[in-house]
Amino acid sequence: MTTIPRGSSAATGSGEPFPDGFLWGVAASSYQIEGAVAEDGRGPSIWDTFSHTPGAVAGGDTGDVACDHYHRWPEDLDLMAELGVMSYRFSVAWPRVMPDGRGVNQAGLDFYRRLVDGLLDRGIRPLMTLYHWDLPQSLDVGDAGGWLSREVPDRFVDFALVLGKELGDRVPAITTLNEPWCSAYLGYASGEHAPGRTESSLAYRAAHHLNLAHGRAVSALRGVLPQGADLSVSLNLHQVQAASDRPEDRAAAEHVDLIANRVFLDPMFGDGYSAELRAGTAGLTDWSFVHAGDEAEIAVALDSVGVNFYNPSRVRAAGGEPGRPFPGTDRACFVDIPGPHTVMGWPIVPSALTDLLLRVQRDVGLPIEVTENGLGARDVVESGAVHDPDRIDYLRRHLAAVLEARRRGAEVRGYHVWTLLDNFEWAWGYDKRFGLVHVDFADQRRTPKDSALWYADVIRRNAL
Numbered sequence: 404m405t406t407i408p409r410g411s412s413a414a415t416g417s418g419e420p421f422p423d424g425f426l427w428g429v430a431a432s433s434y435q436i437e438g439a440v441a442e443d444g445r446g447p448s449i450w451d452t453f454s455h456t457p458g459a460v461a462g463g464d465t466g467d468v469a470c471d472h473y474h475r476w477p478e479d480l481d482l483m484a485e486l487g488v489m490s491y492r493f494s495v496a497w498p499r500v501m502p503d504g505r506g507v508n509q510a511g512l513d514f515y516r517r518l519v520d521g522l523l524d525r526g527i528r529p530l531m532t533l534y535h536w537d538l539p540q541s542l543d544v545g546d547a548g549g550w551l552s553r554e555v556p557d558r559f560v561d562f563a564l565v566l567g568k569e570l571g572d573r574v575p576a577i578t579t580l581n582e583p584w585c586s587a588y589l590g591y592a593s594g595e596h597a598p599g600r601t602e603s604s605l606a607y608r609a610a611h612h613l614n615l616a617h618g619r620a621v622s623a624l625r626g627v628l629p630q631g632a633d634l635s636v637s638l639n640l641h642q643v644q645a646a647s648d649r650p651e652d653r654a655a656a657e658h659v660d661l662i663a664n665r666v667f668l669d670p671m672f673g674d675g676y677s678a679e680l681r682a683g684t685a686g687l688t689d690w691s692f693v694h695a696g697d698e699a700e701i702a703v704a705l706d707s708v709g710v711n712f713y714n715p716s717r718v719r720a721a722g723g724e725p726g727r728p729f730p731g732t733d734r735a736c737f738v739d740i741p742g743p744h745t746v747m748g749w750p751i752v753p754s755a756l757t758d759l760l761l762r763v764q765r766d767v768g769l770p771i772e773v774t775e776n777g778l779g780a781r782d783v784v785e786s787g788a789v790h791d792p793d794r795i796d797y798l799r800r801h802l803a804a805v806l807e808a809r810r811r812g813a814e815v816r817g818y819h820v821w822t823l824l825d826n827f828e829w830a831w832g833y834d835k836r837f838g839l840v841h842v843d844f845a846d847q848r849r850t851p852k853d854s855a856l857w858y859a860d861v862i863r864r865n866a867l
Contacts (some may be wrong), residue, residue: 404481405840405849416867417738426817427484427529427862428490429839430775432535432581433465435826439473440796443510446502449549449710453597456828459498464832470824471847476518478849482840483823484525486855491527492709492774493518493821494535494581497562504558506541507565507840515566520572529574530774530816530819532637533563533620535581536590536597538595543598546551550609553692556616563620576633579620582710583613584639584663590732595730606731607666609686611697614670618701625703636671637709637774640664640763642755646719646738655720655735658683662731670701672767687732707816708767709774712801713747715740715755745797746835747779753800760808760815770814777802777821779828779835782852789841789852798854802867818859824849 434450454465472479483491497504499511512793522529542558543549565580571577580586585596587610594601621634628634641663645656661680669677675698681690718735719726726736740750756776778797782789798820809815825838833844839855842848861867 405478408666420866425865426490426772427488428492428817429488429817429820429823430492430821431823432494434497434537436470436472436824438468438471440467442672444502444508445496445511446498447540448498449543449597450537453599459599460830461832466827467508467784469827470842472783474864475847478520479824480521480525482849483527484497486859488527490502490530490819491522492530492532495566495851496537496538497514498537500565501539501562504542512569519570528576530576530578531574532578532581533566534579536586549598550612551605554614556619558576560619560623564623567624571628571632577624578635578637580613580618580713581637582639583610583667586613593730595608603731604687607684608692610666611692614667614701615697615854618703621703622704622797633706635705635709637711638667639711640759642715642759644715644717646717650722655718659718659729659731659735665809668766670698705769707770707772708763709772710763711775712756712759712773715750715752745779746781751797753804756801756804756807760813761811764813770816773805773815774819775821777837779837783840784850789850791852791854794854795857799867835843
């Protein structure tokens with residue numbers, strides 16, 4: 404069994420405390436860590452299909468084995484307990500529980516029952532994500548399948564009800580969707596993620612059906628969960644900056660805020676899709692997929708909101724200088740932000756997290772949990788240790804940004820590092836590592852990094 408060394412934390416001195424009861428956590432997702440993709444009745448997901456498509460994933464990598472968490476979960480939960488982790492945000496593989504998107508696979512459900520019981524036995528709060536991108540392949544059939552179909556939100560409600568009825572008495576917190584922007588825009592507009600579609604207009608239909616699935620699932624879960632259950636959604640909202648003060652660049656930033664942020668925030672927490680959004684996308688879609696009553700179904704009350712953050716986005720108007728197109732539109736492009744970047748090419752700007760948390764508090768007005776934040780690197784084991792001072796610095800500065808947001812009024816009550824284990828990092832494969840714990844994918848050996856020791860010390864002191 405892997406153990407966390409004691410007395411060797413990189414943290415020194417005392418820092419500003421977090422409030423009593425602050426939830427220190429880690430996050431992970433099913434397809435990225437579980438493996439066992441064809442065991443105990445699990446069906447294929449769209450990510451199984453996508454990752455086996457030549458050229459779709461760097462290095463031809465797949466999640467077939469990943470971290471073998473399906474077999475090694477007790478060891479991984481022990482690692483969390485030794486770190487002092489209080490909350491584990493995990494996701495349920497829809498095709499493990501419902502292989503064809505409809506009938507229940509008892510063996511798959513039993514796996515998550517064991518996992519939840521193992522967390523509770525170790526004093527760790529289960530925060531269950533219902534959808535982290537692994538849609539059953541059987542629901543993605545034809546040109547109008549997957550999240551382009553109005554049927555899939557109803558199948559998602561069926562899935563949510565199975566988990567609510569079977570695990571709701573032991574899972575105090577459930578988040579419906581992880582990063583629906585990625586599912587809609589990277590899955591249907593840019594093709595970078597499963598199912599690999601590349602038509603901008605499709606992103607808006609997919610986004611709407613994801614919103615509808617969220618709202619219907621929350622309403623259904625309210626009828627089966629115990630009183631006091633916490634229901635949320637986890638959003639990767641873009642902290643958008645205009646590349647310049649030129650009117651066209653400011654307009655591009657406002658447009659991106661509409662299509663990347665308000666397309667979810669407005670129907671979930673406001674009065675439905677805005678007139679500005681509909682007008683700004685009139686050349687791409689007519690919004691005929693929004694039926695009467697849909698927006699009322701989406702706008703259900705939540706108890707909290709999850710925020711995933713890695714970096715801000717800077718955009719300019721399309722045309723002229725080269726830039727990477729923003730998915731789902733021909734009106735804006737990403738441009739680089741000067742300064743340090745991670746191996747992902749993402750700029751490191753901790754103050755943008757403060758700004759985003761304050762925006763969410765203003766626009767949503769609910770308690771917030773940071774449900775993902777972390778740094779990708781190319782970590783290596785040297786003499787039995789992994790030295791990752793860059794990750795420690797990244798986490799320290801972003802936790803300071805959380806404290807600043809709290810000082811300025813944001814009700815942030817928890818923070819989850821992405822991620823516990825190095826894992827299958829979607830289209831990037833296994834080259835880029837986000838874990839607090841190094842995984843040797845040849846023999847599955849787990850080696851806690853210096854950042855794990857540092858994080859354990861932060862948790863113990865409840866302070867930076």
